[in-house]
Amino acid sequence: MEIFLAHLEHLEEVSRLFDQYRTFYRQPSDLKAATQFLQERFQKNDSIIFLASDRGKMVGFTQLYPSFSSVSMKQVWILNDLFVEETSRKKGIAKLLMDAAEDFARQTKAIRIVLATQTFNLAAQSLYKSRGYTKDDEFEHYTLHL
Template sequence: MSYKIKKASLEDLEETAELFNLYRIFYRQESDVEKGKAFLRERFLNSESDIFLAIVDGKAVGFAQLYKLFHYTKLERQWLLSDLFVHPDYRGQGLSVALIDRSKQWCEETGACGLMLETEKTNDIGNSLYPRCGFQYDGAHNYYYWWK
């Protein structure tokens, strides 16, 4: 299969929003393409994230979304690989690895020290993929969250 990875822009909003909606459904959220599109539009317009698309036969079939963070011990920028998704019809063909590789390249291009990510303990696909792509499991930290 032939594919390319490209950096998304506002012109890619429709395709990106469709994939983003499927991603959210994967994480048990209600389908809402319009709300997701508005969310992504704001990220694009405010330069708050960088998105890479996997393109097969001219169609976006996967994406990775990165948010800028800063690492307190390395005193450098790092990227949060917040979202990674490949349409189920295109899984098992190396597109997730290609999106991760492009994200690593983005670290080089932007002078960042690396990538961090988190995924659910039940995400068997991700939990087997990330170590294969060179990520190390950090069992020393507990991650907590607070929602208002």
């Protein structure tokens, strides 16, 4: 198993996984749009994507978006996406992807990683709790859907 930083040359593999990720979250499959979206992320350098390779086959990814804490004046990383193909689950791949994301956050001197998952995704909630992630008791989070 290998975890590495993805680049534009990995667009096709990441797009395939990203499309599967979106369908997991009950969105319609749209590989063309997924590819365009990720191509923009690579070209604009506005996300970090780690890929998981199992004997040369790409089987999972995680995507981080940058943010900042004004109060602490430090970097914050939003772990927005974490996905492992169904046939590759229960092999520790998600943990390895989380390791890579957390190591990257430490290397960039970030103050924290924030993430969210759907209430029905109990496997993800269990993974995050097992790694020390906690629900935020300090802030109320609100969303304005546009």
